[in-house]
Amino acid sequence: MGERGEFMKGKEVIRLVPEEEGDEGGEGGPVAGRPKVVVAGTGPHKLLMEDAGGRGVYGIELQSVQGIQVDMPMGAKMVLKNVTVARGILLLTPANTLVLGGKVEALNQQYLANRKQVLNAALEKLRSQS
Known part of the structure; x- marks a missing residue:
């Protein structure tokens, strides 16, 4: 990661991108000669999902889906x-996945x-x- 100019900050990957020609270093902007910081997403998530019948299956994000996070409560509905x-x-994308949220209190308390x-x-x- 260091060779690519990346480092970890908590659960986020921080990537240092060299400043391009023509960028202005105005107020709040990057300082001349210093790289600007771009925060990459936390990457694809792998989820263990279960249907109403109790059958379990894994799903993985191919693209970032709004609502899927590391700190999702147990029993969130999708x-x-x-x-x-x-x-x-299951290959999850924003086009085929909708996160409704919620939680199953008994599962969440046991997990915590x-x-x-x-x-x-x-x-x-x-x-x-x-």
Whole structure:
């Protein structure tokens, strides 16, 4: 990433883009000789989705879909129409995916209660391997 002029800031990829000819360094603009910062999106998200019958399937964003975020609550509702399936994975785009939102309270509370324990267990496993 460093070779491409990128670095991580939290969950965002920051890309430094060299200033182009003709750019003015006015108020609030880039300073002459310094690169301007472009924040790239958090990238494609992979979602584990379940239908009303309890069948689970993975979906991946091909293009950024409004409403799909890392901090989505468990049980958020989505409407999918005419989705392409490739090798058992749903290919999500803004044209075929609508995020309605919401949450299933029992799933969300269980996830939030166990999140710290799961992360600590994974950390301990990594430490014991080192």
